[in-house]
Amino acid sequence: MLRESSCRVKHRPPHLPKELNKPTARERSDSWSLERLLRRLRAMEANQDDKLARVLRALGEFGAFQRRLVVLILIPNILLAFLTFADFFVFTAQRPYCNTSWILAVGPNLTEAEQMNLTLPRGPDGSFQTCLMYLPVAWDLDSIIRFGLNYTKSCQDGWIYPDTKKRSLINEFDLVCGKEQNSESVQTILTAGLLIGSLLFGLISDKLGRCPTLLVSLLGLMVFGFGTAFVNTFNQYLFFRFGVSQALVGYTISSVSLATEWLLTEHRAHAVILEHCFFSVGVLLLTGLAYSLPHWRLLFLLGGAPAFPLISYIWALPESPRWLLMKGRLEDAKRALCHAADVNKTTLPLSLLDKLQLPRKKKAKASILDFCGNRHLRKVTLVMGCVWFAVGYSYFTVCLKLKDFGMNVHLRYVIPGIVEVPARLCCVFLLEHVGRKWSLLATLFQGSLMCLLALTLPSELKSIMVLVIALGEFSLAASASVFFIYTAELLPTVLRATGLGLVSLAWAAGAVLSLMIINQTPTVLPTLVCCVSAVLALFLCSLLPETEEEPLPDMLEHYPLQTSFFRNMTEKLVTEEAAFKDGTDDVVKNTILNSMTLNLDSDTSLQDGAEDTRDG
Missing domain, CATH: 1.20.1250.20 (MFS general substrate transporter like domains)
Incomplete structure (x- = not known):
């Protein structure tokens, strides 16, 4: 059992939820619609039945622990942006010309412009044609200059890119002249990885936990993201991009689940929104680096390197207490909550911790x-x-x-x-x-x-x-x-x-x-x-x-x-809506509480009967 010394707790009677102790602007409104009353009742019913939410509220809705959790989740999203959109910057448009270095054997002092002028055919507009070259001949340089070359064929010894200032995938692996690949085709491979990763990592996260899945995803980003900079063939590049896409979706799914289950109400929404904002900032940083870096491998080196220190999350990320409870790990859930309370320097009521219970196995x-x-x-x-x-x-x-x-x-x-x-x-x-x-x-x-x-x-x-x-x-x-x-x-x-x-x-x-x-x-x-x-x-x-x-x-x-409970509450509220419109704040609160007290008892018996029926 969890020892009291492992967590600062104190004995105190259960208190009303914070939403009732401190009137909100919505409760002070003069006009109370039925929809708003139902929303308040749902919040109150959540406070009564969701014991874990009451514990999370008691340790501080957004204290130091929650802020640290949000920061840890936000940081890797910059890395996700790098590895998601990097493909669009490594396929810089190129004009490939056939490699005709054979002529240097007879004219070693020729400049690149002279070499191209002698060995490459020109189009109707006077520009050099891509993917075509004149056939090599066993002539001396003077004969080639005097008579010229006439017979053309496709490139035999590779390609050159004289107009290119940056090294991209296209001129690295010669993806030209019938071997073209573009960012859209690679995005299809990336999307295929997302399809498999969505299903695979979703199952892993629900089976093994949020934190192990996050760590596996970060490991995948490190291996496949950083490792992309060292591939030797284009097929290897596709394989690494396929792997990194699965890690991307695995981190996204698990991080959203972890933030949802640790945070409450508006803080939950703020965390997910900030997570996406960091992703957008990462896109801007990626664009700036892609514009300034001269080599595509440097983009993956700089973009994938931050994954190495992120592996230290193994000691920092807390597991979701909701997931722990659903897996029957009550003591682990209590330890995680006590650790959060210690970080927030708050005291958890022992009565709240004692009320945490495991769900029925068949229901979980x-x-x-x-x-x-x-x-x-x-x-x-x-x-x-x-x-x-x-x-x-x-x-x-x-x-x-x-x-x-x-x-x-x-x-x-x-x-x-x-x-x-x-x-x-x-x-x-x-x-x-x-x-x-x-x-x-x-x-x-x-x-x-x-x-x-x-x-x-x-x-x-x-x-x-x-x-x-x-x-x-x-x-x-x-x-x-x-x-x-x-x-x-x-x-x-x-x-x-x-x-x-x-x-x-x-x-x-x-x-x-x-x-x-x-x-x-x-x-x-x-x-x-x-x-x-x-x-x-x-x-x-x-x-x-x-x-x-x-x-x-x-x-x-x-x-x-939940639907059965609110159906009963709605029927009662329809008859009392007029009284709410003219009531003061205290009257409204008392009426809602009285309605809950009368209906929760009857609803509890109905729920118990329904559960007994299902058990039977």
């Missing part, structure tokens, strides 16, 4: 098959999958549209990096005033509308098109941040990471589809997919419940019981 068990068998999980997964597909497709579409304007690759990624930081910060305002559901609906609608405009506006309106694309990236970046927060709060702890991985598959599918059809000949298909996915996602998203101030679900049985 869950598998990926529950996403098909459980109605609520199936609904959340399908809806969020449609939303994420729409976001993935629209985001890649607007990004690829910037190529049509002939923008420099560095400028194409400076714009999203600058736009996305304020976009994500605006989510704080939206989440606090309209909640998760309407924030996602608003940002997704605006992003899809901008994507549709970008596909339908004439290309001659370049300035308007760039503005539309920037607004689209602004909205879709905000949608991505709200999406992660909303989805993590909808999913139960036992399958939270697996669910995030499954919906991430839809994002990867949207990205792949965008890469496949956006470069085709002019067609209505891109516009049609944009419209259908956006309308479907918006409609389905409207069917989901709001999660603001709701307790985090831990088990699969959470949802039907």
